[in-house]
Amino acid sequence: MTKKQYIVTGIGIVVGLIAGYTYYFYVGCASGTCVITSKPLNSTLYGGLMGGLLFNMFVTSPKKKDK
Template sequence: MNRKTFIITSIGVVVGLLSGYAYYHYVGCVSGTCSITSKPLNSTLYGGLMGGLLFHLFVTSPKKKSE
């Protein structure tokens, strides 16, 4: 994993963490039966995972040199 891939994926994780917590805070789950959004830690970690995966899709693979 090169530096550019790491930076883009890390930015995605941070954006996802913030989005996950914001979703918990503003939408959340009042009854407590929702497995992801009932606790802030679950929602934040899930958001970070999804953000990292989403931003990793935008990383381009290096071109191979043809001889």
């Protein structure tokens, strides 16, 4: 991976972490039976994973040069 790919994926992870915690804070799970949204750590980490994967989709790989 190139430096640009790491940066874009890292930004996606940070955005996902923020979105995951925000989802927990405003929506969450009142009963505590929801696996992902019952705890802030679970929701935040899941958001970071999804954000990293989402932003990584938009990164283009470097083209190979023909010899």
